[in-house]
Amino acid sequence: MRPAAGVGEGVVLQRRHLYPAAAARPVGLRAPARVQPVDTAGRVDQHAGVQVNGLRLDVGEVRVGTSGWSYDHWRWVLYDPPVPSSGRLGVYSTVFDTVELNASFYHWPRATAFVHWTQQVPPDFLMTVKAPRGLTHARKLRDPEAWTTRISEGMSALGERRGMLLMQLPPDLERDDERLAGALRAIPAGVRVAVELRHPSWVHDDVFALLARFGASYCVMSGAGLPCELRATSDVVYVRLHGPDPERLYVGSYSDQDLDWWARRIREWQGSGRAVLCYFNNDGDGNAVRDAQRLRQRVGPL
Template sequence: MSEVRIGTSGWSYDHWNGVCYPHGTPPARRLDHYVSRFDTVELNASFYRWPRDATFAGWRRRLPPGFAMSVKAPRGLTHGKKLYQPEVWIERIARCWHELGDRRAALLLQLPPSMERDDARLDYFLTHLPWWIRVAVEFRHPSWDDDAVYAMLERHQAAYCVMSGAGLPCVLKATAPFVYVRLHGPDHGHLYAGSYSDADLRWWADR
């Protein structure tokens, strides 16, 4: 049997008052209510500001057993450097991933729309990423849609991130032992499964 997890892109949204948590819930308690409803989450705030090591350790203590957190890679790595000379970021990510312990799910690597296909650069990054960090790669430029790219992901056991609503065709590909889907929606011309109080849904599954 495959294991399917469904979650959202964060847990602290003001307009969720009275929806996901009771009215008046202080921001510091919102995560407690979230984990009572979902068993995974994708942290998007890390894209804008990478958290400290101690923050990841704190999440490991707060998240219940069996909960899995995915984390979006920092824009300094993906949109600033565009994966060029990633060693410093890889070391920092690995250190934080260690602190997250058994609460970790996948590292989401979202490449910018301006980044055209560069097999050598992506292969270099995936080669140097520690094997124990599961990674899902989201491509935003159509030039990456190629069988050779999917084969590269398979070699590294990196998941192709299936997505909808990003202005690109929804390609249903499984390149790793797990599947990662991002439903940006709404986009009735592509894969779309609704929304939870206007929040983007995220899910990943072990195949």
């Protein structure tokens, strides 16, 4: 993956806070500067939207979905009446226009599986894919080339429905700029990447500049013990909301106040010309479904 010229220009370094503590939420957040879309070769395109980056997103477009879709405990929440697991993605795609594939983290699917999923969703649907834990957790980004072919085949099989590749790094992986750069360099050309950096040592201006050089999105995150840094390192802002509980991840439902706050942040990113992909990962009790719908209502219609 070649560094993208121009993506990091004008990126505003925004105030740091540790969410979900309500008292720590920043106020008066300054909107990030506008960044022109670039293509995978680093050329600025004055006329196109983010589509030139391999994503079917317009400048300022917002998509909200969930992390995963096939949960038994979403029966009677999203799947009402219940449907077999084979039919859940099709039902999901009638409610949301994007999803974050989590199963790929545990076992990277064959290309035929990706093709099968594309046949169940509308043409304008976007599927973001979580990178395999073999790359991010077992090898901790060492020797990333071992995964290049499999990632390329899977992401290519999604065709126009391809979203971003999410690399979630483990919370015990401390900052290592050289290792991160090596992994980003190994990502197949045309694949857009978001990186979730869970260890606080990664919160550094040089790290954000590194992501910007590669056209990679810093993953803005909310969740117990996670640094919530409002940074935009590319023309697509990637957000993961892991739940409002101050002690545990993936549980609880966001309050109206929480969602109003996130809606304002999203509108600020929109106003700067950035597209936004936002996924709820608080799947317990179907909270992710309800919260995603509530946030979607706050930021505008599909």
